[in-house]
Amino acid sequence: MPEHENKSINFKKIGKTLIFFCLLAVAILMTSNLVRWKRGNYYKDEFFEKDRSYDLLFFGSSHMHEGVDPITLWEEEGITSYNLASSGEAIQLSYYVLKAALEKTKPAAVVIDTYRISDDPGTINQEYSFAHETLDALPLGRTKLEAYKYAASFYEQGLLSFISSIYAFHDRYSALEKEDFVRQVTYDKGAYIMTNICPAEPPVFYDKTPGKLKGGEGVSSYRKILELCKEEKVIPVLINIPTNKGLYQKSAQEKTHALMEETRAAGGIAIDFDEERLEKIGLDYDYDFGDASHLNLFGADKVGLEVAAELKSALSLVDHRGDPAYAQWQEDAEKWRQQRIELLSEKTEAVSYLLLTDDPVYSQRVYVKKPDLIEKHYGLEKALSVLGIEAIEADSDIVKGFDMKIEIRDAETDQWLAEQYFLFNTGQSQFVTE
Amino acid sequence: MNFHSFQYLIFFPIVSFLYYLVPGAASIIYLLLASYVFYIQSDWTYAVILLLVTVWTYAMGRYLERRRDKGGSNRVLIPILIFTFLPLVILKYSSFFLQNINMVTGRLLHVSFSPIDLILPAGISFYTFQAVGYLIDVWKGKQKAEKDFLCYALFLSFFPLIMSGPIERAGHLIPQFREKHRFSAEKVRDALLLMVWGFFLKLVVAERLAGYVNPVINDYQKYGGCYLILAIIFFTFQLYLDFESYSCIAIGSAGVMGFELFKNFNQPFLGMSMTGFWRRWHMSLTNWFRDYLYIPLGGNRKGKAKQYRNILIVFGVSGLWHGASWNYVVWGLLNGFYQVIGMLLKPFKEKVGFASGGQKRDVFSRRLLKTLCTFFLFGFSLIFFKAPSFMTAIRIIKGCTVWNPWVFFDGSMSALGMTALETAILVISLAIVVAVDIMHEKGIHIRERLSYQETWFRWVLIICAVITILVFGKYGPGYKASDFIYFKF
Numbered sequence: 001m002p003e004h005e006n007k008s009i010n011f012k013k014i015g016k017t018l019i020f021f022c023l024l025a026v027a028i029l030m031t032s033n034l035v036r037w038k039r040g041n042y043y044k045d046e047f048f049e050k051d052r053s054y055d056l057l058f059f060g061s062s063h064m065h066e067g068v069d070p071i072t073l074w075e076e077e078g079i080t081s082y083n084l085a086s087s088g089e090a091i092q093l094s095y096y097v098l099k100a101a102l103e104k105t106k107p108a109a110v111v112i113d114t115y116r117i118s119d120d121p122g123t124i125n126q127e128y129s130f131a132h133e134t135l136d137a138l139p140l141g142r143t144k145l146e147a148y149k150y151a152a153s154f155y156e157q158g159l160l161s162f163i164s165s166i167y168a169f170h171d172r173y174s175a176l177e178k179e180d181f182v183r184q185v186t187y188d189k190g191a192y193i194m195t196n197i198c199p200a201e202p203p204v205f206y207d208k209t210p211g212k213l214k215g216g217e218g219v220s221s222y223r224k225i226l227e228l229c230k231e232e233k234v235i236p237v238l239i240n241i242p243t244n245k246g247l248y249q250k251s252a253q254e255k256t257h258a259l260m261e262e263t264r265a266a267g268g269i270a271i272d273f274d275e276e277r278l279e280k281i282g283l284d285y286d287y288d289f290g291d292a293s294h295l296n297l298f299g300a301d302k303v304g305l306e307v308a309a310e311l312k313s314a315l316s317l318v319d320h321r322g323d324p325a326y327a328q329w330q331e332d333a334e335k336w337r338q339q340r341i342e343l344l345s346e347k348t349e350a351v352s353y354l355l356l357t358d359d360p361v362y363s364q365r366v367y368v369k370k371p372d373l374i375e376k377h378y379g380l381e382k383a384l385s386v387l388g389i390e391a392i393e394a395d396s397d398i399v400k401g402f403d404m405k406i407e408i409r410d411a412e413t414d415q416w417l418a419e420q421y422f423l424f425n426t427g428q429s430q431f432v433t434e
Numbered sequence: 435m436n437f438h439s440f441q442y443l444i445f446f447p448i449v450s451f452l453y454y455l456v457p458g459a460a461s462i463i464y465l466l467l468a469s470y471v472f473y474i475q476s477d478w479t480y481a482v483i484l485l486l487v488t489v490w491t492y493a494m495g496r497y498l499e500r501r502r503d504k505g506g507s508n509r510v511l512i513p514i515l516i517f518t519f520l521p522l523v524i525l526k527y528s529s530f531f532l533q534n535i536n537m538v539t540g541r542l543l544h545v546s547f548s549p550i551d552l553i554l555p556a557g558i559s560f561y562t563f564q565a566v567g568y569l570i571d572v573w574k575g576k577q578k579a580e581k582d583f584l585c586y587a588l589f590l591s592f593f594p595l596i597m598s599g600p601i602e603r604a605g606h607l608i609p610q611f612r613e614k615h616r617f618s619a620e621k622v623r624d625a626l627l628l629m630v631w632g633f634f635l636k637l638v639v640a641e642r643l644a645g646y647v648n649p650v651i652n653d654y655q656k657y658g659g660c661y662l663i664l665a666i667i668f669f670t671f672q673l674y675l676d677f678e679s680y681s682c683i684a685i686g687s688a689g690v691m692g693f694e695l696f697k698n699f700n701q702p703f704l705g706m707s708m709t710g711f712w713r714r715w716h717m718s719l720t721n722w723f724r725d726y727l728y729i730p731l732g733g734n735r736k737g738k739a740k741q742y743r744n745i746l747i748v749f750g751v752s753g754l755w756h757g758a759s760w761n762y763v764v765w766g767l768l769n770g771f772y773q774v775i776g777m778l779l780k781p782f783k784e785k786v787g788f789a790s791g792g793q794k795r796d797v798f799s800r801r802l803l804k805t806l807c808t809f810f811l812f813g814f815s816l817i818f819f820k821a822p823s824f825m826t827a828i829r830i831i832k833g834c835t836v837w838n839p840w841v842f843f844d845g846s847m848s849a850l851g852m853t854a855l856e857t858a859i860l861v862i863s864l865a866i867v868v869a870v871d872i873m874h875e876k877g878i879h880i881r882e883r884l885s886y887q888e889t890w891f892r893w894v895l896i897i898c899a900v901i902t903i904l905v906f907g908k909y910g911p912g913y914k915a916s917d918f919i920y921f922k923f
Contacts, residue, residue, distance in 0.1 A: 013619055020893055027897045031905060157911030160440060170905050174855050 032166040034180055035173065037132045042183055043190040044137030047082050047101070052328075054105055055317050056081035056308075058190075059098055060113030060241070061089045066294045067113070067241040068304040070189035071336055074329050077308045078319030081107075083190035088130040091117045092221040095228070096147030100138045102232045108315050109235040109269070111307065112225065114256045115243065118218030124154040131155065136165065187336035193297045194290025195347070195355035197379025201292070202285040203248040205275040210261050211254025222259060226266040235315060236268035239307060242283055244293045271310050273303065281306045287382045297355055298386070337361065341408065344418045350404060350431035351379045353420055357408050358387060362417070367394035367405040370424075377430050404431045435475040437683040438636055438909065445472065449593075450690045458614030462584050465592065465611070465691075472593035473557075480555035483521055484596075488587045491518055491565040492580065495572045499579035502572070511573050515566055522562040525552050530758035559755060560599045561590045563722055568604045570726055577604050585611050594687040598680050600696040600718035607693075615692025620885065625689030627881050630899055632682030635675045637907030639863045643672040645851050645908065651820055654829065658836030661850075666834070669820050670813035671864065674702060677716065696721075701871040706804035708772040711812060719755075723748050742777070746770040756819070761827055765818040772811055859906055 056079060058068050064085035073079045084097055091112070098110060118125060126134070131151050138144040152159035161168035172180075213219050229236040240248070240256045260270035271277075281302040288299030295303060311317060320326040340356050347353040357364055366384065368391045374380050384391060399405045402421035409416055422431035435441050449468045456464045474481045494514045501510050529549055536546040568589070571577035580586040589608050590596075650657045650665035657665070681698040688695045696718045705711035712720055728748045734741040746767060753766020821827035841847060847857075873880060884892055 016889070017619075020896075023893060024897055024900060027901055028904065031901050035905065161911040166904050167910050170907070170910060173905050174853070 028166060031170075032164060034176070035169045036136055036165040037129045037169050037172070038136070038180070041133070041186075042137075043186060043188065044084060044086070044097075045183075046185070047084060047190060048104060048137060048139050052082075052105065053080065054082055054107040055079045055315075055320075056109055056111055056237075056311065057098075057101055057105075057107045058083040058085055058111045058113075059089075059094045060085040060091075061116040062087045062192075062294060063115045063241040063243055064111075064113040065190075065192050066194050066290065066296075067300050068111070068307065069191045069193050069297070069300045070304075071187075071191070071333055072301050072304050073308045074189075074321075074333055076305055077312060077317075078321035078326075079308050079312065079317055080320055080326065080329055081189065085113070085190075086130065086134050088126050089116060089134045090124045090126040090221075091218045091225070092124055093126065093131060093134045093147065093151060095221045095225050096143055096150065097134060097138065098225060099228060100141075100143045100147075102228065102234065103141075103143060104139075106232065107234060108317060109237045109311060110225075110229060111237040111239060111311075112222070114238060114240045114252075114259055115247065116218065117222045117255070117259060119214050119216040119255055120218070121214070121216045123217060124151070126154075128155050128157060132162070132165070132168065135162070187332045187339055189332070189336075191300070193300050194294060194352075195297055195358075196290050196349060196352040197287050197296060197298075197355075197382060198289050198291045199287075199378070200243075200285050200289035201245040203243070203245040203253075206250050206253055208257050208272075208274070209254065210258035211251065213255065213258050213262075219259070223262070226263065226268065229268065230266065236263055236266065237271065237307075237311065238263040238268060239271045240273050241303060242273050242278060242295065242299065244285075244289075247293055269311070269314055271307055273306075277306065287379060297358060341417050344408065344420065347420070348433040350377060350406060350422050351383045353406055353422075354380075354383045354387060354389075361411050363409045363411040363414070364389050365407040365409070366391040367398050367407070368392070369394060369396065369399050369403050373403065373424050373431070377424075380431070435472055437680065437687075438633065441475065446687060446690075450687070453691045454615075454617045461614055462582070462588055462611055466584055466588045469588065469591040469593040469596060473591060473596050476556045477553070479553060480558075483525075483555050483558065484561060484591055485587075487518070487521060487561065487565060488590050491569060491590075492583055492586045494518070494569055495579040495586070496581075498569060498573045502575060511569070514569060518566055518569065519562060522558050525554050525558060527754075527758045528552060557597045560601055561596065563601050563719070563755075564599075564603075565590055567601070567722055567726055571604060580604065580608060592688070592693075594684040594693075595695060598677070598684070600681060600684065600698045601722050602696060602718070606696070610693050613692075618692070621692060622690050624881050624885070625686045627686075627884070627896070628682050628689060629686035630896065630903070632679040632686060633903050633907070634863075634899065635679035635682065635867070637903055637909055639860070639867060640672050640676040640679055641908035642856070642860055642863070642906075643668045643675070647672055647820075649850060651830070654826070654833050658833045659838040660841050661838075662830060662834045662836075666813050666817055666820075666830075670809065670816055671867075673816060673819070674699070674715075675867065701875045703809050703868075704805060704871060704875050705808050706801060708769065708776055708808060708811060711808050712769070712773070719752070723752055727751060738777075742774045745773055749773075759823065761818045761821055761824045764824055764827070765815050768815040768818065769812070772815070863906075 056070075056073070058064050058070075058081065062085070065083060065087065068081075068083055070081040070083055073081050084101060085094075089097075094112065094116070098112075101110075116126075124131075131154075135144065135147050135151060138147060148159060148162040152162050155161070157168060226236055238260055242248075256272070260272060263270045273283075283299060283302055288295060288302065290296035290299075308317075320329065337359060340359075344353060344356055347356060354364060354366070364387055366389055368374060371391055371393050374384070374391055394405065400421060403424040404422040405419060406422070407416070407419045420433065422433055424430070425432045435445065453461065453464065470481055473484065498506075498511065498514065529552070532547050532549055539545045539547075568577065568580075572579045580589070585608055586604075588611055589602070589604055592602075592607070595602060647665045647669045650661050651669070654662060678699045685695045685697070698716055698718055700714040700717060702711055702714040705714050728744055731744040731747060732740050733744060749766040749770030750763055751766070753763040753769075756762045756766070817830050818824065818827045821830055848854075852860075870880060884895065
C-alpha cells in the first residue's frame with residue numbers, strides 16, 4: 001500500500017477517535033446536567049440564557065429570594081427586575097453571581113440584602129449543596145471558574161466537585177424527579193414567594209449607631225461589590241429585608257447601619273426597613289410571614305413595592321407598561337398567572353392553596369363541613385378576608401367525605417379552573433390534602 | 435496512588451501517551467521514572483525500601499549466576515533468600531511474632547515485649563515474591579541474571595503491578611521491556627475496555643457490596659443470622675470483584691502501552707472443586723507457590739501423605755502471606771484441608787457417583803451443585819479472612835445460626851442501604867458479572883466479539899458503560915472509597 005494511503009487511514013482513525021471522545025464528553029455533560037443539584041429550579045439558567053434588559057436585579061439569600069416579587073413590581077410599577085438570590089447564599093458567592101450578571105446585562109441598580117453579609121473571618125457558612133445551587137447556573141467562563149475556585153477553598157469536597165457535577169452529585173440517581181429530566185420553564189422571574197401564613201416575632205429596634213466592622217470575609221466581599229458597581233457604573237442598593245427578632249438583634253442592626261453608611265459613602269442607596277418604615281408599609285408580623293423568618297406574599301408585596309417606589313423616584317425609573325418594547329414582560333406575567341394554576345396541585349395546605357390564587361382574575365369558592373374549624377387553622381380567616389371570600393357551609397356530598405373543598409374559577413367567565421379537597425388534621429390544626 | 439483516584443486518571447493517560455513518543459532507548463528509563471513517581475505518591479520511604487530490595491536482588495542475581503556456573507550448592511541460595519525475605523518479615527510480621535512470643539513469655543515468665551510500630555510498604559509482599567522467584571529462576575538456570583540494572587529495577591517497580599501484582603516472572607516481563615511497542619489502536623482499545631470493565635467491577639459492584647458487608651461484619655454482634663450470612667456471601671463476591679477489578683485495571687494499564695501481564699483470575703466461581711477453584715483464583719500467586727514451594731517440597735511425587743502435608747504447608751504459608759494474623763493462617767489451612775479432604779473422599783465419591791467423569795454425570799444440575807458447594811466452602815473460609823481475629827470469626831459463625839429470615843421481607847435491609855433501587859442495581863450488576871464469566875468459560879471473548887460489531891454499536895455500548903460507572907459508581911466527595919483489599923497484603 002502506498003505511504004499516503006497509510007497516512008489517510010491514520011487520519012481517519014484519529015478523526016473517529018476524536019468524534020468518539022466528543023460524543024463521550026457530550027454524554028457526560030448531559031448526565032452531569034441531569035444529576036446537578038437544582039431542587040427543580042432553573043431560574044438562574046433562565047436569567048443567564050435570555051438577553052433582556054432590567055431596571056433592577058436582586059441578590060442575597062432566602063430572605064431576598066422570598067422577599068421581593070419581580071412580577072408584582074412589573075404589574076404595579078412597570079419596573080423590570082429579576083431575583084437572583086438563592087437559599088443560604090453567602091455574600092461572598094453573591095459577588096460572583098453579580099459579576100456574572102453584570103457581564104450579561106447592565107441594570108440601573110442592584111439590590112442586596114444585608115442578612116448574609118457576615119463580618120466573621122475565614123468562613124463562608126453556606127451549605128455545600130446550596131453553594132452549587134448558587135453557582136452552577138453561571139455561564140461557563142472565567143467568572144464561574146473564579147467562583148468555583150473561591151468556593152472550593154471553603155469546602156473539603158474540593159474544586160473537582162464544583163467543576164464536575166457528576167462527581168459531586170452522581171449519587172442523586174435515586175432522587176431524580178421529572179423536573180430533573182424535563183426542564184420546567186418558570187415565569188416567576190426568579191422569586192420564590194411563600195403563600196402560607198406563620199407568625200414571626202418582631203425584632204426590637206435599637207438606635208441607629210453604626211457598629212465597628214471587623215472587615216470579615218463577608219464584609220470584604222461586600223466592599224468588592226461596591227467596587228464592582230463603581231466600575232460598572234451601576235448603583236448599589238443595600239436593604240435589610242424584614243426578618244424576626246432572633247435574626248435581627250442588636251449586633252446585626254449595628255452591622256447593617258455600618259454597611260448602609262459605607263454604601264451611601266460609595267454613592268449607593270440604603271433603604272432601611274426600620275420601625276418607622278415598617279409601620280409605614282404596614283408590615284404585620286402576625287400574617288406577613290410564611291415561616292418564622294421569611295416573608296410571605298403579603299410581606300413580599302409590601303416590601304417589594306416600597307423598594308420599587310423608593311428607587312423609582314431616586315433613579316427616575318420609567319414605567320414600562322404599555323411600551324411595545326416591553327410586551328414580553330406582560331406576556332410573561334400572564335404566563336406566570338397560568339403557571340400558578342398548574343402549581344396549585346403541589347399545594348397541600350388550604351391557606352397556601354388559596355393565596356396562590358391571590359389575584360383579581362380569579363374567584364374562589366370555599367366549602368367547609370364545619371365552619372368553626374376555620375378559626376383553628378392559623379391564617380385561614382385572614383386569607384379568606386383578604387381575598388374577600390365567605391366560606392360556605394356544605395354537606396358531605398359537596399366535600400365528598402372531606403372537610404373542605406376549594407374551587408378556583410375565572411372571575412370574569414366563571415369558568416372552572418381547579419379544585420382541591422382537604423381534611424382537617426387535628427395534630428397540625430390545619431386543612432391539608434393528606 | 436489508587437487506580438480509582440483522580441490522580442491516576444491524570445497520571446495514566448499522560449504516561450501512556452508519552453511512552454509512545456519516547457525513543458526506544460529511553461523507554462526503560464522513562465517507565466522506571468514514571469513507576470517511581472507513581473509509587474512515591476504513597477510514601478517516599480516505600481520507594482527507598484523498594485530500591486534497596488532492587489539493588490540487593492540485582493546484585494545477588496548476578497552473584498548466583500556466577501556461583502551456579504561454578505557448581506554451587508543450595509547452601510548458597512538459602513541465606514540469600516532469607517536475607518531477601520528479611521524486609522518483608524521484619525516489616526510485616528515482627529508485630530505478629532512479638533504478640534505470639536508475648537503470649538508464651540507472658541504466661542511462663544511474666545515478661546512481655548512492647549509492640550513495635552513499623553511501616554508496611556504497599557506492595558512489598560508482591561515485589562518480594564517477584565524478586566525471590568527471579569533469584570530462584572537464576573539459580574536454577576531458567577533465567578539469565580539481568581545485567582541491565584534499570585531494566586531489572588523496572589521489572590520490580592513497573593507501576594501497573596507494583597501495588598498488588600500480578601506477580602510476574604522475569605522471563606515473561608523483562609523481554610517485553612526491551613521491545614519498543616508501536617501504537618496499535620486495536621490493542622489500546624482492547625486494553626481500555628478491560629480498564630472500563632475493571633472500574634465497573636470496583637466502583638459499581640465491589641464498593642456497593644462493601645457498603646453492606648463492612649457495617650454488618652464490623653458490628654456483627656448487632657446483626658445476626660441472615661444479615662451475617664448475606665454479608666459473607668456478599669464478601670465472597672466482593673473479594674473476587676475487588677481483586678479482579680484491580681487486575682483488570684493493572685493488565686489494561688500495561689496493555690495500553692503494549693505490555694502483557696499474567697491473568698490473575700479465570701472465572702474462579704465456576705470451579706467445581708476446591709482444587710479447580712484454586713487453579714483459577716489469584717493464579718499468579720498460586721503458580722508462584724506451586725513452582726517455588728510446593729514442587730521443591732516434593733509436590734505429589736513422594737506419596738500421598740507427603741502430598742497432603744505439602745498442600746497444607748503451601749496453604750498455611752499462603753494464609754500467612756495474606757496477613758500477619760492467625761485467622762489468615764486458619765483461612766489458608768482450611769482451604770488446604772478442603773483439598774486434602776476432597777482427595778481423601780474421592781474414592782468414596784466415585785463409589786456413590788458424586789465425582790466427575792462419565793457422560794451421564796456431567797449434567798447441569800450436577801455441575802451447579804458442585805459449583806455452589808465450592809462457592810460456599812470458600813465463602814465459609816472467608817469468615818476467617820474477613821474477621822479481625824480468630825475468636826471474632828468464631829463469634830461470627832455462631833451469629834450465623836440466629837433464625838431471622840423475615841429481615842429479607844420486613845424492610846429491615848433498607849436500613850443498611852439495601853433499598854429496592856440499590857438491590858436492583860446490585861442484582862443486575864452481579865447478573866452481568868456472572869453472565870460475563872459464563873461467556874468467558876464457554877470461550878466467548880466479549881471484547882473480541884465487540885470489535886467485530888459496527889462502530890455505532892460499539893460506541894453506544896462503551897458510552898453507556900462509562901455513564902453507568904459515573905452515575906452508579908460509589909465515589910466522589912464525602913465518600914471514602916476503600917482501597918483495593920489486596921493493597922494491604
